[in-house]
Amino acid sequence: MSSVLSQSDFIFGLRTAVRNNLCFLDEQTVVYPSGASCVSHNIVQRCQRFISVSEKxxxxxxxxxxxxxxxxxxxxxxxxxxxxxxxxxxxxxxxxxxxxxxxxxxxxxxxxxxxxxxxxxxxxxxxxxxxxxxxxxxxxxxxxxxxxxxxxxxxxxxxxxxxxxxxxxxxxxxxxxxxxxxxxxxxxxxxAKMESDNLLCHAWTSEDRVLVGTDTGRLLVSESGDLRRELRVTCKGVGGHTDRQVKVKWIKETDANECVAPSRITAILSYSKGFLCTTGPGTVCLFEKTQKDSYRMSREILIPSDPCSLSCPAESQKIDTMCISPAEETLAISTDRGQLYSISLSSVLTNKVLEGKQHFEFLSQPFHSSSITGLSICIRKPLVATSSLDCSVRIWNYETKELELYKEFQEEAYSVALHPTGLFILVGFSDKLRLMNLVIDDIRSFKEFTLCGCRECAFSHGGHMFAAVNGNIIHVYSFITLENILNLKGHNGKVRSIEWSLDDSRLVSCGMDGAVYEWDTRTGKRQSESVLKPCSYTGVAFSSDYKTILAVGTDFTLKEIQDCQVLREVPADEVAHTTLAVSHSGCVIFTGTSSGTIRAIKYPLPTQREWTTHHAHCGPVTKMVITYDDQFLLTVSEDGCLLISKIIDKEGRGLKSNRQIVQTEEILVTKADLDDKKQHILDLKMRLEELHMENEYQLRLKDMNYKEKLKELSDTLTQEIESLKTTQKVMKTKLEKSEHENQENSAEVAMKYAKKLKALEVSYTSKLMVEHEKYQDLLQKHDRMQEEYEKQLKAAEESKTQALEELIQMYELKLQEKTQLLAQFQEETKQKFCEFSEMIKQAEEDEERKIHAIQIKYEEKLHLEKETHTNLKGKSGMMTQKLYSLQRQIDDRCADINKLKHEQQSLLGLVHSLESDIEDLKRQISGHKRTSQDKDNTISDLKKKTQNLEKLKFLLEFQLNDLQKQNEPQQADINKKRERIDQVGKKAFYMQW
Incomplete structure (x- = not known):
């Protein structure tokens, strides 16, 4: 197993056709599927964490x-x-x-x-x-x-x-x-009866209410499972232009026959203030709750148009998924073209311009929406270029994890190559090959070559040459003069991969014809070749010391080739390699497979199948490249994702590189652009001065106006203050007068209430004496009643004690009876438990014996099946070898037949030419009645030659027919053996399952 492996670090791309493929973990982190994993992406820090799924x-x-x-x-x-x-x-x-x-x-x-x-x-x-x-x-x-x-x-x-x-x-x-x-x-x-409607999405808005969206643009409201009303969303066009307007109308009874909007409602999302739903391509409407059962459309959010998108407008994308952050601050969406957008809901809701349309922004970066076909890096900048069937070319920075530049074209881009300086790019389109400049904000073409469908192109390491493939021919151009200096011909099939040597003196190529050629770029001649016709090669590379060639293809092996000979082969199980990359340190080889995995194989190549597998993509890996400092492995796939992986050892440390790479920050700017920028800056400066003067004038006017208003306001306030002072004096006089009157009134009231208080005191004293006498009488009555109740209580206690003793005796007798019954039942339960335990034990032993017998029976069957499978596999291998030998014999016979056919054609041509000569001579004889004996002799000689040639023609035709008859039994035998091999293969396949 390799001591060096790759670890996913960052990925650009979104996996579409996944339900609910975007979720918020927190306010800064989203989760979405990308490649062969799920990605936890932090929007602020621009870092990712990978969640790997199962290998199978x-x-x-x-x-x-x-x-x-x-x-x-x-x-x-x-x-x-x-x-x-x-x-x-x-x-x-x-x-x-x-x-x-x-x-x-x-x-x-x-x-x-x-x-x-x-x-x-x-x-x-x-x-x-x-x-x-x-x-x-x-x-x-x-x-x-x-x-x-x-x-x-x-x-x-x-x-x-x-x-x-x-x-x-x-x-x-x-x-x-x-x-x-x-x-x-x-x-x-x-x-609910919905036979005619295709419901695409739904969302709960309350405990018993569900909103449902259809593919015909109907927004239905279901309450307790019954369709009660419809919230109709329609779009109207004004003056030939589509002006999106949302009409909200509540309908008591749903009518399926009414005219509905053609837009599809593909997503609905409920939140605390209402709900959001899609109302067509690239459009999200925000509905706010106004009453208990009604909503109103308050905002419309659109995907903005992209000036770089030429073929498919960005605003026509279908929205697949919507999600909202936990604090309901951010809304994010995913589209059917693999793009992620977001918008701040707080800014949308605080915007007071209801008629103004809000627009989404990219959540991270614009991704590819189709298969990526080309991948290239440069040495002077941390840039990587990709081309895709979505007609776009994109420039990424693999250190900052950002998209530096991108542009869409009218044609599909098949291949891409970055110049070592990072200032130029070569792109192969379906109609031509274009050499373009990477300027500060654009990709501009300055030279076009008439090479249609260029699937491979590459700059030399020195940057002074570049190679481009057109079918089975490799064209080499000078980057200085832009002239075609070499045409490398030799492949019989399409060339699939090329690579330059470090000193640019050699070029290696492989093709679908099973050939790997090494070319001398100075003379255009082949230095070495290796041809294996049954294999269609897909990737080729030099080893780190540029002495051997490594190639992969459809024969499920990784080959190392030197001096026209295959030195080593590493089988690849049942998964084909599609591309490969060799580290500059020479310790590891990375290969991409048709299943999307990346394998790290140590170098020199092992004799056994030893590698480390990394599940990277969900589609075949199309291209891969290792950065010049051996720190990153970059891979692209048919799933439209660009994966940046760190190259580490088993301890998690990066590889050490002896190369010292000096990176530059220079960019290309054309003189016209620079002049435009300068002129624009001058115009802005002049505009700034004009605005400054205008603002100063406006400020002076405002100062004058404010001073006048201040003076008017000051005069008005002064008058109000004077009037308030006068009012205050009047109020103070009134207050003093009212205080004097209140003092006189309070003295009179005090004397009046003092007299009343003295009269009440005398009255309450007499009443108190009467109440005291009544209290003494009641106290005597209480003493007598207490004595009587004590006597009654004593008699009740005596009767209660006697009744309690009688009850105790009665229940003690009942308790003894129940205790005896309980003991009897416990004994019976123990006996029954023992009986049932014995029955269960016997049943378990019987079942175990049956299971053991069945297990032995099926193990014997499995052993027989395995032996049969092994025998069939051996026979299949023998038949395959026989098939290969017979195929070689057929190829030899076919070559002999072709050789004889060529000879026959040449002789037939000679016969035709002689026959034409005879006709000419006959015409001359008929024109001259008198001929010499020499001409007669010549005619007779020519006739003899013609007869000899006809005999030779007949002999060759006879030999050709004889060879064809000899070949027919062999061809029939081969067909029978092929059918037999197919039958044996099918049996072996079924035996495996």
Whole structure:
């Protein structure tokens, strides 16, 4: 196993066709699938953490994030599909035991959802089963299953009621169901008749209300499972231009026959103030809650147009997924072209301009939306260039993890090569090869070459030459004069890969014809060659010392070639290598495979199958390259992703490089652009001076106006102060007068109430004496009553004691009887327990004997099957060898036949020429009645030659027919043996399974 391996560091790209492929973990972190993994991407710090799925996975189908934002469920497509739950609070995303459908054969789970308390998980399987499975996932226990649809209609979304762990909603093509889990069964609580509608999405807005979006633009409201009303969203065009306007109208009864908008509602998201939904390509509408049952559209958010996008407008993208951050500060979306956008909701809601349209921004970087075909780096800058079938060329910085520059063209880009200085780029398009400048903000073409469909191109290490492939010919150009200096011809099939030597004196190429050629770039001659026709090579590279050649192809091997001979071969199991890259230190070789994995193989090549596998992409790896300092491995794939991996040893340390690379920051700027910039700066300076003068004038005017207003305000306030002072004096006089009157009135009131108080005191004293006498009489009555009650209490206690003794005696007798019965029952229970234990033991022993017998029986069968499989495999190998030998004999016979055919054609040509000469002579004889004897002799000689040639022609035809007859039995024998080999291969394949 290699001591050097690659570790994922950063990836550019989004995996589409994954349900719910974007989730917020916190305010700064999102999770989305990319390549063969899920990526936790920090928007602020621009760093990523990779969550790896299982090695046997055939692809990710759907994601689901728990409401607590701690657990991430990932469904993986396989022969037996599974769902893996990751603990995101763990640093490495710790896995839980995978959830499966049990004994049911399921290949994929199309969608999933967590319960509000994150304890339960539901998963919807694909067709034809369409089973909904309800797990208590922490214990890996299936609680219930139910079939959601009987037809082959897609069910794109399932969800829990956010207020009830036991209630679910299922929506799809003609399906809208509410289910409730009760007593171990998922029971259908309601169903809406939706045969004519294809429901694409839904969202809960309250405990009993669900919003549903359709593919015809209808926004339906379901309450307790019944469709009650419709929120209609329409778009109108004005003056030939599409002006997006949203009309909201509540309808009491849903009418499926009414005219509806053609836009598809592909996503709905509920939040605290209302909900958001898509209303067509590139459009999200924000609805705010106004009353208990009504909403109004308050904002419209659009994907902005991209001036670099020429073929497909960016605003026409379909929105697949929407998600909102935990604090509802940020809205993020993903599109069907693999792009991520976001917008600050707080800024949208605080914007008072209701009619103004808000626009999304890229969440991180614009990604490729189709297969990446080309990859190249330069030595003077940390740049990497990629080309794609989405007609774009992009320049990335693998150190800062940013997109430096990109541009879209009218044609598909097949190949790309960066000049070593990083200032120029060579791009192969479907119609021509273009040499372009990388200026500060654009990619500009300055030379075009008429090479159609250039699939490979590369600059020399010195940058003074470049090579481009056109079919099976390699054209070498001078970068200085831009002239074609060499045409390397020799391949019979398309050239798939080329590479320059370090001193640029040699060029190695490989092609689909099974040939690997090493060329001398000074003379244009081949220095060495290795041809293996059954193999179609896909990648070739020099070793680190440039003495040997390494190549990979469709024969599932990695070959090392030197002096026209294959020195070593490393088999690749059942996965074909597609490309390769050799480290500059020479200690490791990286290969990409058709399954998207990256293998690290130590160098010199091992004799056995030893490598380290890294699951990187979800599609075949198309290109890979190692940076000049051996720190990063860059790979691209048909999945449209660019992966930056660190090259480390087993201790996690980076490789040491002896190369000292000096990087530059210079960029190209044309004189016209520089003049425009200067003129623009001058114009801005002049405009700034004008604005400064205008602002000063406006300030002086405002100062004058404010001074006048201040004077007017000061005069007004002075008058008000004087009037208030006068009012204050009047009020003070009134206050003094009222205080004097209050003092006189209070003296009179005090004398009056003093007299009343003295009269009341005398009256209450007499009343108190009367009440005291009444109290003495009541006290005597109380003493007499107390004596009587004490006598009655004593008599009651005596009667109570006697009754209690009688009850105790009675219950003691009953207790003795019950104790005897209990002892009797316990004895009977012990006897029955012993009997049942013996029966269970005997039953277990019988079952164990049966199981053991069955196990022995099937082990014998398995042993026989393995022996049969081994024999068949050996026979298959022998038949394959025979087939190869017969194929070589056929090739030899075919070569002999072709040689004889060529000889026959040459002789036939000679016969025709002689026949024409005879005709000429006959015409001369007929024109001259008198001929000499010499001419007669000449004619007779020519006739004899013609007869001899005809005899020779007949002999050659006879030999050709004889050879064809000899070849027919061999060809029939070969066909029979091929059929036999196919039958044996099929039997061996079935025996393996």
């Amino acid at each position: 996975s055939q692809g990710i189908c759907a994601l689901a994030l728990s409401p607590s934002r701690r657990y991430l469920a990932v469904s993986e497509r396989a022969e037996k599909a599974s769902i893996t739950v990751f603990d995101l609070h763990h640093e490495q995303g710790r896995k839980r035991k995978p959830l499966t459908a049990g004994e049911t054969s399921v290949q994929e789970f199309v969608c999933m959802a967590f319960s509000p308390d994150s304890k339960y998980l539901i998963g919807q399987t694909g067709g034809p089963e369409w089973m909904l499975i309800f797990w208590f996932w922490e214990k890996n226990k299936v609680l219930a299953t139910v079939k959601t649809t009987t037809s082959n209609n897609l069910v794109p979304q399932i969800s829990f009621n956010p207020h009830n762990n036991m209630q679910l909603c299922v929506s799809g093509a003609g399906v809208l169901k509410l289910l409730r889990y009760s007593e171990g069964v998922l029971k259908q609580s309601s169903i």
